[in-house]
Amino acid sequence: MKTSASFNRKLLSTIIAASVATTAFAQGDQVEEVVVTGIKASLTNSVSVKRDSGSVVDAISAEDIGKLPDTTIADSLQRVPGIQIRRNAGEGSTVNVRGMPQVSTLLNGEQFLSAGSITTAQPDFTDIPAELLSRVDVVKSAQASTLAAGVAGTIDLKTRRPFDLDDGWTFAGAAEGSQGKYTDDDIGHKISGFAGFNNGDNFGALLSVSNSKATLANFRYGMYSDWWFRGYNENGDWPGQGTASDLTGDGDTNDQVFGTIDYGVTNRTAERERTGISGTAQFQVNDSVELVADVFYTKMDQGDYVNGLIADNSWAQYDWVNPDLNTLVNRGKAVGGNGKDFYTSSVTNLEALRVIAKSETQMDDRESLNFNLQANIDFTDNFSGKVRYAHGNATNDHTSSFADALITSGMQSGLQTSYGGVKAPVNPGGYGPNGERVPVVADFSGEHPSIQYPQGFGQDIDSYGLVSAFSHQNRDEESTLDVFRFDGTYQFDDGVKVDFGYRFGDREIERNQYDLIAPFTVKDASGNNVTVYSKWKDSGIPGVSGGDTIAKTFTFSELQDSGYIHQVSDFGPASDGNSYYFINPKAMKNAFAFHEALYPGNVKQKDGAQSYTVEDQTQTFYFQGSFEGEAGLPYQANFGMQYIETSLDITQFIPSVDTTKVTVNGTVYPALDGVAPTIASSDVVERTFNDFLPRFNIAFDTTDDTKLRLAYSKTMTQLDANDLGLGRTYTTNNNPELGVFQVVSASQNGNPNMEPWRADNYDLSYEWYFSDSGMVSLGAFRVDVETSIATTTVQIPTVADSDGVNRRPGETIDLTTRDNTDGGVVKGLELGYQQAFDFLPGAWSGLGTTINYTFTDGTGGEKDFYGKTMPMADNSENQINAVVWYEYEQWQARVAYNYRSERFIGRAWNDGSPAAWWQAPTTYVDASVSYDINDNLTVYLQGTNITEEYEETYMQWEDVVVNQNVYEARYTLGVRAKF
Template sequence: MKQLGLLSPLYLALFATSMAFPSTSWAGKVEGAITDEATQMPLEGALISIKELNLKQESGRDGRFFFQDVPKGKYTLIAQYLGGSTYTQSLVVGEVSLINAQIELKGQGLEHIQVVGQRGSLSKSLNRQRAADNLVSVLSADALGNFPDTNISEALQRVPGISIERDQGEGRFVRIRGMAPDYNAVSMNGTRLPSPDSDRRAVALDVVPADLLQSVEVTKTLTPDMDADSLGGAIEVKSLSAFDRDDTYVNVSTEGSYDEMTGSINPKLAGSYSDIFQDNIGVAIAASWYNRDFGSDNVETGGKWSFDEPTKLEEVEQRDYQINRERVGLGANLDFRPNDDNDLFIRTLYSSFVDTETRNGNEIKWEEGALADTPTAAEATRSLKSREEDQAIYSIVLGGESRFDTWTVNYQTSWSRAEADKPRYIGGADFEGEFDDVAYQNSAVPIITAEEGFYSADNYLLDKVEIAESNTVDTMASAKFDLSKTWLLADRPVAVKFGAKYSARTKENQEDIWIFEDFDEQGITEQQLSMSQFAGAQPDYNLGRFGPSIEADPVWSLVNGMDSAAAKDEIESRINDFDIDEDISAAYVMGHIDIDNLRLLAGVRYEHTAMQSQGSGFDESQDDFVSNNTDRSYQHWLPGIHLNYKWSDKTVARASWTNTIVRPTFGQLAPGFLIEQDDEELEASFGNPDLEALEAMNWDISIEHYMGGLGVISASGFYKDITNFIYEADLGGYGKYQDFDKAETFVNGDDANILGLELAYVQEFGFMPEGWKGLIFTSNLTLSDSTAHISWQDDGVQGRDIPLPSQSELTANASFGYENPYVSVRLSAAYKSEYLVEVTELDDAAFDVYQDAHTQWDFVAKSFITEDITIYFKAINMTDEPFYAYTGQNRYNAQYEEYGRTFQLGIQFINY
């Protein structure tokens, strides 16, 4: 690899030199489109080559290909597509050679099976993967319906090396190679999507309507023309274009789902339409609506254990959630081709996510801690949280491609905005009581046992009510261009590409909090404060006896009659407000040369980051607010080399050396802080605007063998050398926080590394005898081993090794499918191993919080009533797998939550 590092500047120099001399032998173009012979549908990812010149490229999403400036002469054009026959055509190049190539797909002879069935989606994915210069995995839009998944995030967990993070049982965020969502990048139509969450960069992929998609591509080895801000990989969502198909397209579905936890039945509607007008104008529109009532049962300790002998539990809380989520997605896309050399497009997205949540909680605190099965005096707090959160994402992208005689230019500008608004809501209504005999059973899933009075609302009085409202806005604007050129250098195909990008991002967060307390001083009697005045029915809670719930309306009646101005918490309101501006300027140059079956791609990317943050903190020891504004910039040079060697039409080997970065999240950078003083104790919590970006040097090697019919077996190894990784820690008692009892913040770690192996096997058995040829099997396994080092000052430098936070050592997926012209069924499983969530105590691993391993089984069955109409049934989380996190050892609860099963029944109409 060192030799390659020396050669790459030489090749780039040769590229630059050759560009200075005009070419006299290049005289024509070879243009065309690859389509399915039976359906006329465009075939993306077909390998197109001009044999005599060793010129190669893949067909685009509309099946088209373009060879510019081809020398005059007679040649052989070859088109290869997995799952189809090889196309060969002799051609004579003069000025322009137009090709209309058709490939016969091998299948069952039923059109919609070829187009949208398991084989069709598998064929599209494998062809794109085989043709790529770097290591990618592709999920076509058709595949979304072949798995029992309700959104893009859940569908992506079937891709090798991918697992997901769930929120209330729903898949929302994607993990690549076991790495946390904020370590990965998400783009749509070539532009980054902003995040409505105040503290994150990661985008929940359930906000994008699946009916608007053409494909989702996961890139694990970045090339210099790609944004460099990812450690695990980059996810690119490509929305529907009318030119993805050759005729009018209509897709309408309606669905009802049953939630086992709440017994609710929930509706879903979706539809998409596209058409081509006058052969050069394409229009695609899509819409989806989903309204879901569901819930979960939870019990958590938050890691509040005392591990002194004997081990005692200090705090535990029961939680019952009742949730409604309504999603609306809209998109309209326009493509215009004024002539054969220019393509223009507009891509739009509107997504609305309204989350209404009611949470009833019982929190128990034992002053001296409690032994299991030992009744002990405790303080209990019954609480209510009731809020609505409205999230929305808007995006518009304008761009195009122009092909000149010797150059191709791509250009794009975009504007995106994400908002999260929480109108005035109940952040916590707390009713307190004291009891003599409260105990717990089972340290993993604590069950509370208590005297009868514990469950009586008459024994609790209202202590305080927290009311809050907040608003987050994340706005991004960007512009970029790319210039590329291909020619022959010493009879070897050579290409060069360079470009630049500028993006400006602003993240604003504003929050206001009111605390209503000391009710007796305002003439409110104990009888009026009794929980019996606010109590509702007992929740349907499966993890022990719960007691009465708390109704929101009486709480609102109480606080609305009180003085809000006097209740305003100026400290909490101000320290959570911030503005962060982030401007990124980037430029790159890269090129490749083909030497027989080897393609060498090399280049370098430069990124300059300028960041400004504004916020304030409160120092209780000085009884004053302190402004905390930062203005800093940093830059990165990020070289990369990729080798792609095609041993044969069936076998591809790849190797790469790349450099990437991950910028801290906005929650980690937040400038607000709070220093509290209680007698002699000092406690602080704060973000860290001075955090360094994580940097990674990545080494990857892979080999893929594509088998007869549709199948692949592959192995990929990767190693990541990481500096400046970020973790959450309590620095109290260490270094400059020596006088603090607690100092919770985010810090850069010393170094970390990840060593991993990905294995995948995919096979459809169309080559087998009748009765077997309908089978499809897919499986993948990712193994990784990570080590990170953290250190602190305590009578000298102390330190210990930990796993890289949020890094799973093992992720695995498997699915068994069967398909014929009448039915399609698929059973699938997704697994991810435990991973470190938080370092609670720097010097004591016993308090590290881990999320436990998780396995989920899902099932889907379809019946093809006609070529256009399909009825489907889906069963999600068939084994009722819970969420579990633990403290130090698996038997000590940090959080346990159950979600139940979900069943869906729907009907879909697709007309091509």
């Protein structure tokens, strides 16, 4: 059994020092029924929310102040039936509800901006400190008064309110240190504090603050570049292959062998620092008017650092894959494929043309500020209302930098430098100066893939040379949100209640993407100096046809004293015992400074096709009646209608077709392949559409302790700004006879004329509440997706060649674009059970459990290798959650189990042999234990992913492993205080 890293004295002393320095504060939740003080109380709170709700709702309540039951909000949400999550560096980040990601997120009932996902309504939960929240509601059947509902569900994040506190001051706080198995030299910390005041009469205020920092391991093994999978043809029709070869040993050359472009192992770490502040003030002006002000601030700085040893075919030659015949399996012929037998092997002998010491740095600076000003007014005894103004601003600045150093010479694929007509290998000190390929074994037969190199390979620093570097897909994103709304309630004397309201929302998104391009002055074939701009700073790229190559190769020996070079031997469980040299990715944290130091003159070249501005204005009216009565059984019901008018103003940028030139500071220069073309013009689309969304919910009290719920709601979700705004790029081929570049195809990742996702949702559930904290529930759901969005291919007229002349009028080219398609049906079952075994004697009475199971079935439109229709992408049919908890006297303990069945990623073409790409089932286990030293002080120990689960993908067949993401077990020791 795998063991976790143990705590050391440094970690313990850090925690003790932090706890002594920490003072914090506490308050209650806005829920009136229960004051949350422990595991059982939090479950009681959640049961109360579900039972009293007017629709199908599940809730997670904090066990105590600043303490949701898991590391992140998404980790907590995965315990809810129907919720599936995706992870980033091992932490929960995004969620699906009932198999769909079209989910909206609210803050205290209103839309808010998260910096983790500027373009969408659903945030990336990694940048939201869970300590700021008291409860999270998952609304699965919307009411008419539920605004901005997602197609599959709505997640409502709840913060605390000071009037729910005890009179006087309340203080609470926590300090903890964390450590991972593979990052045991980096002690993470989290410090949170809370202060709340309630004068018991007419004023209250509170403030929550949280700061945390952690280093998270995320190793990656196997096939490195996703989607570049290949079916290597024996008949030699690959470019650069040329001759037929019987790779399978069956006596013919008519087969295909599964492989990919590159294989590798990587050391990946993420450094995250989160800061969160939440504040609220309440003032009871008089018996009729209450004023509320909320502030919610988040900031996250994240660096993702990668060093990897990657063997590839130089993206040029395709005769490098030789399967091990002892592990070869014939999978037959793909239905609808090219008719060739398709073979796979768990061990592949590679004749690598390149081996790269790859370095990659991704930096994100995310910041968001949301505030809410609200007046709650009782106009009469029967008529009340709320007036709210909400404002949000969020930014996400993302930069990236890549540095590829060769350990091979480059001669294997003809990579040469040329200066003054003198040619040389791009990396003269590298392996194979005469073009010898590197014998590499890619072994996928064990628990983890391993990539095996010749003895002594990569151990000499003189064999390394930095050949290529680039910085692209950098982006600055900003969004603002302004909301004004009025919500009214009229209570009739007979118990009937009418809710109505109006909301105006204005969301603006601006996205600017850019690459760093640098000038290089080289000699052309005639010996004349020419200045060209290039994104790829690669010493093997000619600046002008027949002339010198650009850039230069920097040997690691000459870079060693600059601090750019470091050694890495830790590749997690796939480490081979050797240490290799890399550009230190932390030296590239400032991408511009790094590239400017080696390749002076960099400028930001805007990528018009990936930049846009979008303004999204909505006006919403709703009317809802709530009533109760007898219809054979007591019932509570609500019925209403929501009307939404959406106005869009979308600006896209149209790049020039001429990719051979770029304008820098008003001067036109030759541009090499990869440079984003100069923006030629812009296009503005203005459009409006309307939605009528009826919603109906009814709950029958079949007994005093049981409910039968029926619900119908029509839903839509706000369009992703990327789907609207991303522009068009053209693929061109050089026509040497005409001396021009001609467009042969186009792609467009945004379509300003699309309609949003829309669906009809049906729910049926039966709930038995047999105690304050005990419940059994069984639910069935169906989501009929009326309108969805997918990638399609259409025909468009040809466009002008690079010289402005259209030489093919009347002809068409392919445009791959995003567009509306017919939807499908998602249906399933949700079964839940939770109970406190407080009827047991003595210490056994502290036991309790929560168990739920979800089945989700959604059919997609893609076929696998055998012609079988695949399920909806990103959905797992089966999910199981089981939590066993213990709470007795001063002790609390909890073990949580989460199982998710296989997840369909998509269909890979594999050169005429389509196959289904899957993620294998995963099982995560987390645990925690705490001890109350006294009424004010608690110490706790938590472990996440204690079984060291990793995520593995495979191609069609479970034994055909593609790659793995290996996360670490992490342990946290902390202290919590409350006064």
